[in-house]
Amino acid sequence: MRTILEIKSLTMDFGGLRALDHVDMDINEGEIVALIGPNGAGKTTFFNCITGIYAPTEGDMIISRPGKKKTRINGLKPNLVTEKGLARTFQNIRLFANMTVLENVMIGRHCRCSSGILGAVFRNRATVKEEQKVVEDSYMILEKIGLSEYVNEVAMNLPYGAQRRLEIARAMATEPFVLLLDEPAAGMNPQETRELDDLIVRLRDDEKVSILLIEHDMKLVMSLSDRIFVMDYGKKIAQGTPDEIKNNPAVIKAYLGEETDA
Numbered sequence: 508m509r510t511i512l513e514i515k516s517l518t519m520d521f522g523g524l525r526a527l528d529h530v531d532m533d534i535n536e537g538e539i540v541a542l543i544g545p546n547g548a549g550k551t552t553f554f555n556c557i558t559g560i561y562a563p564t565e566g567d568m569i570i571s572r573p574g575k576k577k578t579r580i581n582g583l584k585p586n587l588v589t590e591k592g593l594a595r596t597f598q599n600i601r602l603f604a605n606m607t608v609l610e611n612v613m614i615g616r617h618c619r620c621s622s623g624i625l626g627a628v629f630r631n632r633a634t635v636k637e638e639q640k641v642v643e644d645s646y647m648i649l650e651k652i653g654l655s656e657y658v659n660e661v662a663m664n665l666p667y668g669a670q671r672r673l674e675i676a677r678a679m680a681t682e683p684f685v686l687l688l689d690e691p692a693a694g695m696n697p698q699e700t701r702e703l704d705d706l707i708v709r710l711r712d713d714e715k716v717s718i719l720l721i722e723h724d725m726k727l728v729m730s731l732s733d734r735i736f737v738m739d740y741g742k743k744i745a746q747g748t749p750d751e752i753k754n755n756p757a758v759i760k761a762y763l764g765e766e767t768d769a
């Protein structure tokens with residue numbers, strides 16, 4: 508299997524607090540990988556390092572987009588990380604609440620456009636054509652993600668589950684090869700969570716993205732993931748298939764605390 512994201516010895520200090528402590532991880536092409544761990548384990552910090560929000564104290568982050576050569580992404584700003592093909596969603600919904608569903612996706616799509624400020628000001632034929640394409644592509648993405656019925660709705664008026672899916676649509680609009688989802692099922696009802704499960708598998712199978720997700724819903728994690736990485740206090744404490752993780756004593760201890768020793 509081909510590795511497309513390789514994280515080596517990732518370490519992040521916030522003053523005296525070591526939020527990540529030499530964490531290794533890899534994701535293969537076509538995999539759905541979950542990152543789990545108790546609150547404060549360092550999962551979001553891990554995402555923030557990969558996506559350029561934090562510059563890690565130590566370690567290496569290497570991507571290998573199919574058809575492109577290996578690239579180190581340490582030190583790249585978030586917009587450049589997105590351009591390289593890593594897109595993410597956030598723990599708390601971060602949509603442009605007063606814009607329509609279509610506009611939210613178009614904003615994501617713009618990172619793949621070539622017309623710059625001059626094009627926007629003078630609006631030559633190439634710019635107009637490119638804008639038309641952005642609209643068409645955005646419609647197509649919304650259809651794939653099952654949001655066509657809401658195209659012209661203002662984002663904040665959407666049901667909660669649809670807002671979370673819209674975040675995924677906006678991330679997909681940037682044409683990623685790795686999609687990072689930070690607690691995508693948070694706050695969803697069981698029906699919405701089932702739909703999310705289907706959507707994530709569909710994105711992997713049809714859109715050929717590999718997926719790394721942070722998630723607390725263990726039922727979803729166990730059903731979706733090819734592999735699971737477990738963190739606790741900034742360290743990776745286990746990795747393996749769902750069955751291996753379910754029965755791993757270190758994982759059980761991290762989640763349940765010392766009581767399991769009794």
Ligand SMILES: Nc1ncnc2c1ncn2[C@@H]1O[C@H](COP(=O)(O)OP(=O)(O)OP(=O)(O)O)[C@@H](O)[C@H]1O
Nearest residue numbers: 521524525526544545546547548549550551552553
């Ligand atoms: N910007 C920051 N400055 C200082 N400390 C931080 C910062 N961001 C995170 N931390 C600390 O780093 C540790 C890991 O936090 P992080 O949010 O990555 O955990 P998490 O596993 O995502 O938790 P949760 O499941 O609750 O979202 C925590 O102790 C947290 O307080």
